[in-house]
Amino acid sequence: MIYNGDCLDIMPTLADKSIDLTVTSPPYDNLRTYNGNSQFDFEGIAKELYRVTKNGGVVVWVVADATIKGSETGTSFKQALYFKEIGFNLHDTMIFERDSFQKPNHNRYWACFEYMFVLSKGKPKTAYMISDRANSQSGKTVSSKTVRNADGSTSTRRPVVIAAFGKRKNIWAYSTGYGKGTTCKEAYQHPATFPEQLATDHILSWSNEGDTVLDPFAGSGTTGVAALNTGRKFILIEKDESYCEIIRNRIANHQPYCR
Ligand SMILES: C[S@@+](CC[C@H](N)C(=O)[O-])C[C@H]1O[C@@H](n2cnc3c(N)ncnc32)[C@H](O)[C@@H]1O
Numbered sequence: 001m002i003y004n005g006d007c008l009d010i011m012p013t014l015a016d017k018s019i020d021l022t023v024t025s026p027p028y029d030n031l032r033t034y035n036g037n038s039q040f041d042f043e044g045i046a047k048e049l050y051r052v053t054k055n056g057g058v059v060v061w062v063v064a065d066a067t068i069k070g071s072e073t074g075t076s077f078k079q080a081l082y083f084k085e086i087g088f089n090l091h092d093t094m095i096f097e098r099d100s101f102q103k104p105n106h107n108r109y110w111a112c113f114e115y116m117f118v119l120s121k122g123k124p125k126t127a128y129m130i131s132d133r134a135n136s137q138s139g140k141t142v143s144s145k146t147v148r149n150a151d152g153s154t155s156t157r158r159p160v161v162i163a164a165f166g167k168r169k170n171i172w173a174y175s176t177g178y179g180k181g182t183t184c185k186e187a188y189q190h191p192a193t194f195p196e197q198l199a200t201d202h203i204l205s206w207s208n209e210g211d212t213v214l215d216p217f218a219g220s221g222t223t224g225v226a227a228l229n230t231g232r233k234f235i236l237i238e239k240d241e242s243y244c245e246i247i248r249n250r251i252a253n254h255q256p257y258c259r
Helices: 007-013 042-052 075-085 185-189 196-206 222-229 241-252
Strands: 002-004 019-024 053-063 089-098 113-120 145-148 154-157 171-174 212-215 233-238
Touching: 002 241, 007 042, 007 233, 019 196, 019 222, 042 053, 042 075, 053 075, 053 196, 075 089, 075 113, 113 196, 171 196, 185 241, 196 222, 212 222, 222 233, 222 241, 233 241
Parallel strands: 002 233, 019 053, 019 212, 089 171, 212 233
Antiparallel strands: 053 113, 089 113, 145 154
């Protein structure tokens, strides 16, 4: 489902506890204008996200700060703490590492990341940890070991063969910039997309096939494409009509796994 409108008008039409997962990225401070759509009622939208999220559902909030008069705004942290105040768990503060970024001032290091706050309504009901980090000790056998338990008794751990791949770390790196986040050229008419693989990885981690995934700040529709690719239903809300047109074309011309 694709809605053209303000998410604060559309979300109240969604039922309580109807969304399994939200993967979204709001405008960051006033870094971009989005055709006049950079201001939004954060607290109102946060409360609506809490209402529509199922118990055990997850919200992935991708965000970064502007630097104004020499200081980062801290908006990202304020938002994360507000989500906690209204009932979400701050399940994991993850990092999206970019490989394209602007030249910094002489007195700053290259700013190469954004936050991915993983918020959950209670304990996450779905969590499939992606395990694609190559283990340097792959194939090695860790011999049996006797360990002492908390009550003083002992038990023996069986020998373990180390698997080829282990669980990922919570810093995820993606190639960004033209032609890298998606092969859909039309998507780049939007000024600030996140990579399709980022949305895909969160969808695979925090939802099941057939689940409903929401993006209330849909932009070019990246979350919708990732949901289609992975067999999830999607609800996309975007205020700007010209960006909605990109979403409609992107979804209509979508080829599964053709990125
Ligand atoms: C950072 S962009 C999202 C980009 C998206 N993740 C993608 O990959 O294409 C934020 C989007 O939110 C939209 N927006 C801002 N305020 C909104 C609101 N109140 N309701 C719906 N969309 C809004 C902007 O027009 C902009 O396209």
